[in-house]
Amino acid sequence: MHSLSTKKHGPDQPDIVGPTPKSQRSKMVKSTEDGEKKNLNKRLKDVEISVPIVYGNIAFWLGKKASEYQSHKWTVYVRSPTNEDLGVVIKRAVFQLHSSFNNPTRVVESPPFELSEAGWGEFEIAITLYFQSDVCDKLLNLYHHLKLYPEDESGPMSAKKPVVVESYDEIVFSEPSEGFFARVQNHPAVIVPRLPAGFSLPPPVPLEDVNEKKRFDSKDNPLNQWFRNFSEADELLQLAAARQQVSMNGLFSICIY
């Protein structure tokens, strides 16, 4: 545990009176920056930050406009379950498509992390997530089987109702850096644990905004209407009931013996 109470006014820094020579000033700034950087990189032991994600695909049958090689228009994506902005954690997503596609390695540099294409076949897509520099320098792989045709084969295909297949998962970052923690602790897309009282973090350093254009608002995504809602409540209830039953059975076994 450490607290950075005095950063800019370290004991080794002299009191500056009057205009400082440029070289000295830049040196001072650099040393504090270095000091901060070291603190930002410090890891928080026994802490994990989790980012819930939903990844999958949505496919529309083209109906009348369908051809033999392009019967469906589909989009594969990685999103937040509550449609928050994942750009706070993910820097880029690389979708590896079937080799029959042109340039099968598609890179998406900014949110929304989705890729749209047209085709006829179902195949496995490998999604590689690269994280922001202060988050993690390792990458993470997800695998999703592209689904175009509805489960119920007998039903007619509708150009209006898409086929949606999604999987819920959570990306867990163990022992995150203090800088990362500070930056995302209040972001709705990220789940952070409560730190012990009195623990102070360095002030967050915002990410460099590579794209200066208008920030994408994930809540405006037109695909939102098709997305599923994932609620842990049902599953928790189910598990709790099951556990109770199992412990009852256990009690009986012991009693009877």
Place this chain on the structure above:
Amino acid sequence: MDAKDILGLPKTPLTVPQEKKSRPQKDSQRKPDGISREVYALTGGLAPLMPAVDVSQLKRRPQSDEKVTWQWLPFTSSARTDNLQLYHWVRVVNGVPPTGDYSFAKYNKSVNVVKYTDEEYEKYLTDPTWTREETDQLFELCERFDLRFIVIADRFPSSRTVEDLKNRYYNVSRAILVARAASPGDVSGHPLVKEPYNVSQEIERKRALSMILSQTKQQERKDAEVLAEAKRITEARIAARSAEESDMPVASNVSPESNEKNIIPVETVSPSSNVQIPPTTVAPPTSTADNLSTLNSLRGMRVYLRTYALEQMVQAASSSAGLRTIKRVEQTLQDLGVNLKPKVPTKSVCAEHLELRKEILTLLNLQKQLQYKEAEGSSHRDGSYAETPGTPKRSQRAGEQDRTFIPDSISFGGERVGKRDQKRKAPAPPSPAQSKRPRKLKASD
């Protein structure tokens, strides 16, 4: 059928000629020459490759020109050293009795026990623990009883162990062999010279055998458990070693690639000392079967998916269970209406899921122990040693019980208690929990 349909041919063929064809075929099958049908069928209905019996010889009648009588005649055997006169029935053809030695004399084999002279004894064969007399007696017995040492040991005047007798005999034989040989090279191929009799080893071996033979069933079970445990540990170690080895070359391949990618971000975080392997593709060796080690390895990965973490924890928790037990756990989960892989794997859901799995495992183990105890208990009562815990009757019954009471949520308690009643002939007290449960379940429904 279908082909005829396509060709447009009529479907009903002429049946009469077919019948005629099949019948004569069957007839020929039924009557092989020489043997009756049933006997022929024993060979599988096919002729054997090599006729074991000359079929033509079986029904051969004696030739008409021969006159055969049977006579009670005396005979001698070259196998006999005395002049005992024995009689037996002899087949006499045309008044001429058969010639030749007694047909069983050729089976009178004996062992070539070495015969040493006094000289040789003095020169090579003296031994502090054996007198000349004893050695002579031993050799006489050996010849008489064809080296059947168990019998020889019984007959030996002074009590000596079988190993001791064997030792003396083989040593003497070996010494004589070597002494009489023209050169040592001649005898080096002889088995006695190549592998001499090792007394201490033999004694040890026989002791170990008798120990194993006299082991009780309990000990046998314990031994089997220990062996299984050892096997598991060695396999785990081998898996860990091979995983580590496979990790090394993979790691070295991946690190130069990912180092390149690090150039792009402006602020480079100090590269982690861990090798950069995509965590979901290479599984860290969690074969140590310890939850703590799984947690540690997960922590070391820096970033991973919650589903992956759950998988690792489940594997670690069920590492002590066999494949069948794992399948039973999964079956139980399904019966309880729980997804084998949670659909919404949040932190709490995963924790609950893991705990549920562990509890089911404990429950199954408890039930198994219960079965064993019951089996032991009843076998002691009945006094029948034939019934072991593993007899199919018992396990079937228990298995049925397993499957019926878990899904039968509301009334299972009653059913199970009832079944126990039938067995024990004593009323089981109704448990208070039984009345509570239906209410609780309703709430969750």
